[in-house]
Amino acid sequence: NNTVVISGEVQQEGIINIDRPISAKIAIESVGGFTNNSVKKEVYVEYQNGLRKVTRNFLFFKLYPRVLPGSKVMVPKKDENRNKTSVGDVVGYTTSLVSIIALIKSL
Numbered sequence: 001n002n003t004v005v006i007s008g009e010v011q012q013e014g015i016i017n018i019d020r021p022i023s024a025k026i027a028i029e030s031v032g033g034f035t036n037n038s039v040k041k042e043v044y045v046e047y048q049n050g051l052r053k054v055t056r057n058f059l060f061f062k063l064y065p066r067v068l069p070g071s072k073v074m075v076p077k078k079d080e081n082r083n084k085t086s087v088g089d090v091v092g093y094t095t096s097l098v099s100i101i102a103l104i105k106s107l
Contacts, residue, residue, distance in 0.1 A: 001048075001070040006031045008075035009038035024055070024064040024073050038075045046072045 004027055007013045011032025018027075024045050034040060044054040045065045053065035067073060 004067055004069065004071055004073060006073045006075075008073075009035045009077045010075050011035060018067065018069055021066045021068050024067050025062075027067045027073050028075065034075065037078045037080075039078050040075075042076050044074055046074065 002017050002019060003015050004018055005015050006027055010028055011034070014031040016027060016030050024043055028034060028043070041055055041057060041062060043064060044052050045067055046052045047068060048070040055065065056063045
């Protein structure tokens with residue numbers, strides 16, 4: 001089986017044929033590349049025997065796992081509510097800070 005299934009947050013999910021091992025990034029680029037909602041540092045490859053390898057980071061480089069014939073490449077989706085502070089939260093923090101400063105100056 002020389003096919004590789006690429007799915008998740010990619011431009012076009014698909015199946016490609018390979019005859020030798022390639023990088024997961026090259027496989028993803030062959031189906032259109034990443035979307036804006038994809039998590040590039042958590043790309044993983046699931047091999048035919050069930051083992052999974054995930055992307056590793058070394059300094060500023062991403063080391064994508066090798067894709068062998070018969071494996072699956074998965075690109076996860078970003079969590080949309082991750083570490084976002086709303087305008088109401090910022091206004092609340094600012095008001096609290098100003099109140100504390102005013103209290104300290106009045107003493």
